[in-house]
Amino acid sequence: IFAAGLESLLGEEVEAGQEDVEATAGISLDLLGVSLRPISFFTGQSGLMSAVWNAPSEPVSALQTNLLLQDHSKRLHLSNGLIVEHQLMGAISLDLSGSLSVSLWNKNAKCLIKNSAAVVMTGKTNIITSSFRTGIDFDASSLSRIDFQSDVDFYDGIKSCLQMGRPNVTFK
Incomplete structure (x- = not known):
């Protein structure tokens, strides 16, 4: 599981030089030693909001x-x-x-x-x-x-x- 640019959403201070990092999250899987194509959950603030509002329960x-x-x-x-x-x-x-x-x-x-x-x-x-x-x-x-x-x-x-x-x- 990978994520970047979500610090401000969690109340943490963003480090200097990291202000321009785009919010993103996803998953990268290895199966029997073979890396599969990464799956991106969202990229950017609009992608995050779309993922939040449209996430199935x-x-x-x-x-x-x-x-x-x-x-x-x-x-x-x-x-x-x-x-x-x-x-x-x-x-x-x-x-x-x-x-x-x-x-x-x-x-x-x-x-x-x-x-x-x-x-x-x-x-x-x-x-x-x-x-x-x-x-x-x-x-x-x-x-x-x-x-x-x-x-x-x-x-x-x-x-x-x-x-x-x-x-x-x-x-x-």
Whole structure:
């Protein structure tokens, strides 16, 4: 997350030479070591006001992706004549979403960022001979989420509360 030029909005004094810095905020993400294109939330005072007035209170997705983690297949011919086949496939689904609610009347703001992920692994192992074929199939899945909530009250000075929550992880 990056921001610049917001010091005066938070009641801080602007350093000399920094008066001309344009108000801007956004997010830059790295996924599996690859930098993704930065997302700019707003640029300039008019962009900030537009973002404040038009910010949805429902979560909006900033990144949704599905990735193939594993796709493996192997066939082994054993010395006793058995053939072992093994197949494994795994995928992950990621969702980064957030919501913002700003009240100029009450002079407060609430922000919620949700990081959700689901992982699924499926596979099978078979033993093959000339007289029979047997095997086992298996599936595993997990779902997790991390919530980052921030509340800011700027009615009488600036007060902020940052909370990070992790609901229980589901594994099947």
